Amino acid sequence: MKVVSVEIRNFRNHTDTTLECGGGLNVLVGNNGEGKTNVVEAISYLSLTKSFYAASDAVVLQVGRDEFALKGDFSGDTGVRRHVEVRYRRDTARKTFLVDHTAAESLASVVGEFPVVVLSPEQTGITMGAPTERRRFLDLVIAQASKTYLQDLLEYRRILRQRNKILLDARIQRREPGDALEPWNKSLVETGSALMERRAAFFASFKDALERAYRTLAGNEEHPGADYVPSFKVPSWSDPKEIRALFEDELRQHEDEERRTGATGVGPHRDDIEFTIGGISARKFASQGQHRTLLVALKIAEFDYLKRQKGETPILLLDDVFGELDGHRSERLLEEAQTLGQVFVTTTDLRSFPRGLVPGEKTKVFEVEGGTVMEGVH
Ligand SMILES: Nc1ncnc2c1ncn2[C@@H]1O[C@H](COP(=O)(O)OP(=O)(O)O)[C@@H](O)[C@H]1O
Ligand SMILES: [Mg+2]
Numbered sequence: 001m002k003v004v005s006v007e008i009r010n011f012r013n014h015t016d017t018t019l020e021c022g023g024g025l026n027v028l029v030g031n032n033g034e035g036k037t038n039v040v041e042a043i044s045y046l047s048l049t050k051s052f053y054a055a056s057d058a059v060v061l062q063v064g065r066d067e068f069a070l071k072g073d074f075s076g077d078t079g080v081r082r083h084v085e086v087r088y089r090r091d092t093a094r095k096t097f098l099v100d101h102t103a104a105e106s107l108a109s110v111v112g113e114f115p116v117v118v119l120s121p122e123q124t125g126i127t128m129g130a131p132t133e134r135r136r137f138l139d140l141v142i143a144q145a146s147k148t149y150l151q152d153l154l155e156y157r158r159i160l161r162q163r164n165k166i167l168l169d170a171r172i173q174r175r176e177p178g179d180a181l182e183p184w185n186k187s188l189v190e191t192g193s194a195l196m197e198r199r200a201a202f203f204a205s206f207k208d209a210l211e212r213a214y215r216t217l218a219g220n221e222e223h224p225g226a227d228y229v230p231s232f233k234v235p236s237w238s239d240p241k242e243i244r245a246l247f248e249d250e251l252r253q254h255e256d257e258e259r260r261t262g263a264t265g266v267g268p269h270r271d272d273i274e275f276t277i278g279g280i281s282a283r284k285f286a287s288q289g290q291h292r293t294l295l296v297a298l299k300i301a302e303f304d305y306l307k308r309q310k311g312e313t314p315i316l317l318l319d320d321v322f323g324e325l326d327g328h329r330s331e332r333l334l335e336e337a338q339t340l341g342q343v344f345v346t347t348t349d350l351r352s353f354p355r356g357l358v359p360g361e362k363t364k365v366f367e368v369e370g371g372t373v374m375e376g377v378h
Contacts, residue, residue, distance in 0.1 A: 013371035024362030213300035231270035
């Protein structure tokens with residue numbers, strides 16, 4: 001899939017920006033604060049139906065405006081043209097998506113239609129930060145690949161909210177939650193187990209992709225790993241009944257704790273991922289450089305995974321990554337990225353950019369200044 005053109009109105013510092021994109025490499029160059037990341041954010045917004053920064057819609061709306069609009073023309077791998085647009089109004093705080101000029105029935109129906117992979121410095125938390133950031137990564141990848149997963153995820157969150165409310169109310173009123181929990185336990189176990197199975201299956205194929213990507217960037221000396229660490233031990237994923245029985249058992253074991261804390265103590269909302277390099281924990285022991293390489297490799301692996309699952313090439317959005325990597329690894333990344341498909345990269349300085357960048361048919365350079373975008377370097 002490729003972005004053919006994007007229109008950005010009243011979004012962040014872009015009042016009226018149109019980009020006619022190149023089919024290969026698109027470089028956005030400009031000083032800090034001029035609006036490069038905002039372009040990347042706009043493209044990913046159309047795909048993910050929200051900001052990858054997790055900024056609210058009211059925050060991305062240009063200061064002093066009542067409405068923002070984004071439009072994208074896309075072209076699928078087979079050449080089929082797709083169109084997506086979103087409008088957000090401040091007064092109603094609502095956004096509406098049109099896909100191929102028809103109102104989308106839900107945001108979830110849009111996610112995955114225009115697959116993207118975003119790499120930005122904010123995402124260092126995936127390898128370095130708290131488990132929440134790893135779960136967000138996991139959910140965003142799998143949700144783009146599978147609508148069932150996204151539906152289950154939304155349903156699980158709803159169940160979790162209800163169940164936590166019962167636990168919390170009971171705690172505040174100093175009484176036993178009792179039978180009120182029973183139906184929620186059942187649905188928590190059912191939906192939660194489905195999510196866990198999907199996550200486990202994801203890792204089974206993601207590991208190889210991660211190894212390949214890491215090798216491309218760093219050579220053979222370092223060996224990366226990624227393991228799914230569910231909130232309770234699951235010896236085998238082959239028997240769905242067994243997983244559900246284990247989950248039920250865990251819930252029983254957490255009963256006392258849940259009554260004390262007023263929150264659900266076990267389930268996929270407590271899962272984690274352990275990344276390793278050379279067999280040891282990356283979060284604890286990796287160097288800065290290894291963290292960066294791991295993150296880039298994760299994103300290339302994500303790209304690979306999405307492409308295989310969807311049979312459609314994702315759009316790769318690389319925000320501010322070349323300053324972060326050493327020259328050698330940047331060049332490898334850029335070479336690799338160009339073979340993958342359509343890529344958007346941001347940079348403050350074309351000179352710091354890996355050599356071999358020649359604007360032409362497939363490569364376009366855009367200058368970004370004060371929320372305006374012009375093709376070519378001026
Ligand atoms: N909602 C908003 N309305 C107007 N301007 C905004 C809004 N959000 C961010 N900005 C402006 O966007 C600019 C940052 O753009 P960004 O794309 O992050 O820059 P960079 O080129 O460094 O990536 C800042 O000048 C900031 O004030
Ligand atoms: Mg930026």
